[in-house]
Amino acid sequence: MNCFQNVKYGVSCREAAERYGVEVNYHGMALCPFHNDRHPSLYVADDHYYCFACGEHGDVIDFVSKLFRLSLYDAAQKLAADFHLTPDKPPSAAALHAKCIQTEAQQLRENERLCFSILSDYARVLRRWKAWYAPQSPAEAPDKRFVEACHKLDQTEYYLDILCAGDSYERAEVVSYLLTDGRLDKLKEKINGRDAA
Known part of the structure; x- marks a missing residue:
């Protein structure tokens, strides 16, 4: 096993981020160190990171490379040294398999939390829009935010119910749906948009 594989299996992105001073909250979100971030927009999972604002993404080695402005090789060497990983004693196959299973389960939980x-x-924004932008008379044309709230609030609350009380298959289906085609990113843009205030 080479140094890169040893580091990727031996150190999670979240462990590295926290070791190097990036505070990651319960939902896996942090202030992005790669741009002037005032609201947490960096999602840090065990095997990757992604910033919803600036688009930076990659694995643990990419993270350290970008954070310290090192080559990928130097970043891998730094991680190996800082986390006491030795090339002559790579993780065993059983440990790698257990870490892989654990990482997948953790990833699913992190995605569910996100x-x-x-x-x-988004549901809070929709409830606000439904109250604030409701037409004042039958002749008044409805505001687009009111229309969106009427169309999307029930569906959003349904997904929240599944994430709270659904079985693992149902939760995985909702997460998969939201993570495809940038749906979650679009919701985040709506939440952070000036109309959400």
């Missing part, structure tokens, strides 16, 4: 957090914020 989806729940964003959906909760």
